[in-house]
Amino acid sequence: MKMKKRSFLAGTAMALGLAATGAWAQDDKVKVGFVYVGPINDGGWTQHHHESALKMVETIGADKVDMVYQENVAEGPDSERAMTQMALEGADLIFTTSFGYMDPTINVAAKFPNVKFEHATGYKTAPNVSAYSARFYEGRAVMGTIAGRMTKSNIIGYIASVPIPEVVRGINSSYIHAKKVNPDVQFKVIWLYTWMDPAKEADAARTLIEQGADVIFQHTDSTAPLAAARDAGNVIGFGQAGDMIEYAPSPRVSSIIDNWEPYYTSRVKAVMDGTWESHNVWEGINTGMVGIGEITSAVPAEVKAEAEALQASIESGEYHPFTGPLKKQDGSDWLAEGETADDGTLAGMNFYVEGIDAELPN
Amino acid sequence: MDLSAINPILLLASLMVAATAVMIAALGELIVERAGVLNLGVEGMMITGAIIGFAAAVHSGSPAVGFVAAAVGGAGLSLLFALLTQVALANQVASGLALTLFGLGLSSLIGQGYVGIKPPVIPKLNIPLLSDIPVLGPILFRHDMVVYFGILLVVLVWLFLKYTRAGLVLRAVGENHEAAHALGYKVVRIRVLAIMFGGACAGVGGAYVSLVRVPQWTEGMTAGVGWIALALVVFASWKPWRVLLGAYLFGGVTVLQLNLQAAGIAIPVEYLSMSPYLITIIVLVIMSNRRSASPASLGKTFHAAQ
Numbered sequence: 001m002k003m004k005k006r007s008f009l010a011g012t013a014m015a016l017g018l019a020a021t022g023a024w025a026q027d028d029k030v031k032v033g034f035v036y037v038g039p040i041n042d043g044g045w046t047q048h049h050h051e052s053a054l055k056m057v058e059t060i061g062a063d064k065v066d067m068v069y070q071e072n073v074a075e076g077p078d079s080e081r082a083m084t085q086m087a088l089e090g091a092d093l094i095f096t097t098s099f100g101y102m103d104p105t106i107n108v109a110a111k112f113p114n115v116k117f118e119h120a121t122g123y124k125t126a127p128n129v130s131a132y133s134a135r136f137y138e139g140r141a142v143m144g145t146i147a148g149r150m151t152k153s154n155i156i157g158y159i160a161s162v163p164i165p166e167v168v169r170g171i172n173s174s175y176i177h178a179k180k181v182n183p184d185v186q187f188k189v190i191w192l193y194t195w196m197d198p199a200k201e202a203d204a205a206r207t208l209i210e211q212g213a214d215v216i217f218q219h220t221d222s223t224a225p226l227a228a229a230r231d232a233g234n235v236i237g238f239g240q241a242g243d244m245i246e247y248a249p250s251p252r253v254s255s256i257i258d259n260w261e262p263y264y265t266s267r268v269k270a271v272m273d274g275t276w277e278s279h280n281v282w283e284g285i286n287t288g289m290v291g292i293g294e295i296t297s298a299v300p301a302e303v304k305a306e307a308e309a310l311q312a313s314i315e316s317g318e319y320h321p322f323t324g325p326l327k328k329q330d331g332s333d334w335l336a337e338g339e340t341a342d343d344g345t346l347a348g349m350n351f352y353v354e355g356i357d358a359e360l361p362n
Numbered sequence: 363m364d365l366s367a368i369n370p371i372l373l374l375a376s377l378m379v380a381a382t383a384v385m386i387a388a389l390g391e392l393i394v395e396r397a398g399v400l401n402l403g404v405e406g407m408m409i410t411g412a413i414i415g416f417a418a419a420v421h422s423g424s425p426a427v428g429f430v431a432a433a434v435g436g437a438g439l440s441l442l443f444a445l446l447t448q449v450a451l452a453n454q455v456a457s458g459l460a461l462t463l464f465g466l467g468l469s470s471l472i473g474q475g476y477v478g479i480k481p482p483v484i485p486k487l488n489i490p491l492l493s494d495i496p497v498l499g500p501i502l503f504r505h506d507m508v509v510y511f512g513i514l515l516v517v518l519v520w521l522f523l524k525y526t527r528a529g530l531v532l533r534a535v536g537e538n539h540e541a542a543h544a545l546g547y548k549v550v551r552i553r554v555l556a557i558m559f560g561g562a563c564a565g566v567g568g569a570y571v572s573l574v575r576v577p578q579w580t581e582g583m584t585a586g587v588g589w590i591a592l593a594l595v596v597f598a599s600w601k602p603w604r605v606l607l608g609a610y611l612f613g614g615v616t617v618l619q620l621n622l623q624a625a626g627i628a629i630p631v632e633y634l635s636m637s638p639y640l641i642t643i644i645v646l647v648i649m650s651n652r653r654s655a656s657p658a659s660l661g662k663t664f665h666a667a668q
Contacts, residue, residue, distance in 0.1 A: 039470065039581035041477045072582065157624065163631075188367075188624040191631045197585040198576045203380060207620040210376070211367045222583075223478070224576050246478045358623075361631040 033086035034069040037098035044221035044241040052260035075100025135284030137173035139256035141321035144177030157208025198224035255293030327354035381613030387591035390563025397556035398536035398659035402458025405588025406465020411565025412572035436565020536657035597646035
């Protein structure tokens with residue numbers, strides 16, 4: 001309720017702003033809209049989309065691009081309103097940056113065939129809707145290796161957000177790689193059903209720590225779990241979506257950084273050149289869309305070297321984080337020896353791999 | 363599943379922490395509603411208190427200053443509501459909602475420069491002797507001051523409403539403002555004071571989230587706690603002890619469900635996730651045997667000339 005009311009206000013303000021800029025905008029400027037799920041200073045997911053967007057404007061030139069955005073847009077019907085408003089105000093290209101915007105994006109795109117849409121982390125496309133996402137699970141593999149080596153209690157806590165394939169992939173990838181370097185490792189997963197709620201995230205982190213976890217993974221957007229880890233002492237965690245460097249060298253020992261800037265720049269340029277076409281891309285460490293934040297001095301040198309070697313082998317394409325033999329949680333076979341997972345299975349991943357002792361919500 | 367991983371002592375201790383913010387805010391709203399005013403702006407006042415308290419604590423280096431500033435900030439914001447509803451006689455529901463929207467916007471404006479800053483640490487009380495008692499010590503006697511302040515506030519609000527003349531007058535105003543007016547009580551003045559008390563409590567509750575529970579500033583960080591406080595007042599039938607019970611129940615089930623998830627219990631996570639809301643509502647509804655417990659003048663506009 002809060003979000004909707006809030007974004008309604010923001011929307012009104014935005015409409016006024018758009019109307020004002022619309023009147024002055026030159027026609028040769030390309031207008032790019034961004035729809036964000038959180039506030040632009042959340043320190044994580046939304047902040048990195050926004051910073052990438054600002055860098056994109058800088059790279060292409062503020063005289064050529066007109067950037068508008070709306071933050072705190074709730075997933076679901078409210079987001080359709082935000083997108084429609086941007087499209088009506090003359091946006092040429094609209095980036096919708098959360099999984100829950102997928103169907104709304106498809107719906108709105110059908111009404112505005114001349115406006116291009118780009119939806120992040122989803123899988124549906126249309127002639128004027130592209131899907132783009134990052135292979136965060138590659139970064140999770142590196143974090144999982146560090147986690148498996150660093151844990152002393154052999155209990156690793158995972159704060160999960162919403163049960164969608166993206167999050168499940170992250171849990172599986174971290175687990176597989178932690179287990180690989182430390183066969184005794186055990187995962188405890190807590191689902192919060194929200195991308196951002198600092199109080200809940202802090203509670204979840206504390207609960208995991210109380211139950212013996214000394215490494216905390218998070219797939220939520222605020223820095224609250226790292227704050228809880230710092231208070232507990234002797235607990236490490238990782239920056240999520242953003243570098244969260246203010247918690248380095250410990251508890252934050254490394255991070256997965258989203259870098260959308262090269263992609264945003266290339267797509268906006270494509271619209272300017274008239275070469276934009278709908279596609280479904282999934283980029284990883286190799287293109288720089290997934291960055292690994294500095295591994296701090298809290299990590300022993302040999303562990304750091306091991307993590308970096310893994311990162312390099314993923315980057316070169318030599319190694320795929322989901323390489324068989326792997327079984328599903330129920331014990332059925334998934335990947336045979338040496339076989340790697342195809343993108344289709346990964347995109348729809350709705351099962352845990354063998355060894356995770358938890359129930360996956362539907 | 364491994365239930366032995368759950369430590370009941372730590373669970374009960376974190377229950378008290380999880381319940382405090384919502385309890386203090388709900389107590390404030392309880393006084394407001396007992397005076398016959400429905401202020402839906404609790405969420406807005408909480409988040410404003412959260413950032414004002416955070417900013418004051420960071421600048422002064424003292425959490426105590428932070429909490430006082432949060433109370434003043436919350437009360438200040440509630441004055442706006444008092445002005446609209448008691449002086450301009452605006453609709454209370456609309457004014458309360460507006461206050462929430464305003465508070466959310468105001469807090470993110472003030473909060474721009476405070477992202478990623480660490481607030482000063484609030485010392486845990488660690489009462490000598492008492493905190494060393496096995497089991498009870500860690501559960502009851504190793505918290506920060508605000509947890510105890512919350513419980514004290516329940517007692518004070520209860521004593522005030524039940525045993526003081528001022529409390530009786532406040533209730534009279536809430537039950538029948540015309541009669542109270544006819545008896546010579548200053549309805550508007552009493553209500554403004556109640557609203558300010560509610561604002562101060564909401565502010566302190568918000569600051570508890572940003573200074574103790576998380577502790578850091580993030581935009582929108584109260585994430586609906588104010589609405590839960592509002593609901594708690596209704597389900598607690600406007601009685602302070604039931605607010606305490608409801609808050610502890612809510613906080614308890616919240617912490618418990620996280621623990622059960624982490625322990626890998628075989629209850630679907632969806633049910634665990636909704637359980638705090640469901641259980642709190644069910645228990646409090648069953649307890650409120652009397653249906654018409656709400657103050658009779660609740661939400662009605664009062665004007666002396668009518």
